[in-house]
Amino acid sequence: MSDETNFSTPQPQGRSNKLMILLIVLLLVVIVLIGLVIVLLTKPKTTVIEPSPNGGRGTVVTEDNAEEIRKQRAEATPVPDTSYVTSMSIDWHFKGQTSKDAYVANDVANTRTVYFDLFLFDTQELIYSSPYIPVGAEMNEITLDKELEPGTYETLLVYHLVDDDENELSTVSIALTIYVE
């Protein structure tokens, strides 16, 4: 008489329990995700004064934001970074690419680090981009990225105010004439 080993086979009931649990977990995840989407879509739109490096933004009043704007105006919430004290020379003479009389400082009255770009107005070409200038620091010599033919050039100098993470906050633009000898 041979021994026959009876192996007990996995019960269908145990397997279906695991499947059930997995399904429930998945369902819960889906419900949470749907809930999040609903919350985000229905969250009242608050009017936040966002950084405006491109220009002062015009906010159109609608029924969605009218209440928030009324509150902000009533509270006279101050707008940060609304001015910048420029401290600079305005007669920049270049011999070759370098100027000895170009001077730019980030005055101690300011609160933000800045850098500036210098563009040729006619061609819109960027001819210099400064390093970051912390408050209290200054630059006494500027070397352009390219050599210009002798002459007088109309340029646009754009100061960029940045936060501690170097995110752009706002700008100040100054028309400047430079002289290349």
Place this chain on the structure above:
Amino acid sequence: MKHKKLIALLAASVMAMSSMTVLAEEGKIEGDMNYVNTTIYKVELPTTDGMSFILDPQGLTSLDAGAYDSDEAGKIVAEGTMVAKNFSSVDVYLTADFFVEDSDTASPVALKSAIDADDEKQLALTITTTDTTTPLINVTADAAGAATEFKMDKATYNYTGNATEGYAYTLDDSTGSKLEMTIGGTIAKEYDWSAYTDDQTLTLNAVFKFVKASGSTDEVENTVAAPVTPTTDDYVMAANDDGTVSYTFVDAPDGTLTALTVDGVAKNGAITAGNVTYEDGVLSFNTTSVAGTGIGNAGDHTISVTIGGEVVELTYTAS
């Protein structure tokens, strides 16, 4: 065309964020003014954050406990006040060229003097100041931008300090012209501005320019060397209001001053004339008062003083 170029330039400037190093934060010499070969202008200007504004075509912001004010419909209201202030030691003419960009067209918006069609996209922007009811910016005809120029008086700088601690050329920041500007105006009430509530934007920007006002008489920063801290030769020089320059030696010995030579030339008469003072170990004299000494000329000089019977040589370098 000019404002279209400005819009393109300013957009390019925001995009062109090349990698940059940080300029080492250097200490400044004493005083608010550095001595360089050109005049330094110090002018506070509004940033783009200061140019934010609200457009209320339907006057909804007037609703408060049900009290609607139809006069508020179609108004442009500033979020804050723009400030310009001249901290320079010279009068300046400040030019401000304002324009509004429409992101939909990447072009300047034609500014109008008044709304003449309430169902068209029209903007009549004004910039006023607190000093006058006359608008600073008042568009008289459709224009891509509006510019204005105004004169700003200089600020006052005074010399402060002493021979021991050093001299400084200090700004009195309560002086100098200040201009507060407020954005205002009207927009077309019946036009559908809803496209500008999300991705499409209307933005206000300005390009400033300042030049020295002709006739401004204060040239001090150009002709007088800034005070410097004492060197190893222990002297200090400072500009006086009368145009002379004082040299003060703080390390002179004690005793009675009886003789003075400058670069080998006896100047005893200057002592008796009172142009040279010696008190509490501090020897001071003015350049133009000690006529003919040439000690104000650039280069190295030697002053020999006899104090308390002792001859002492002091050297300094004038720049």
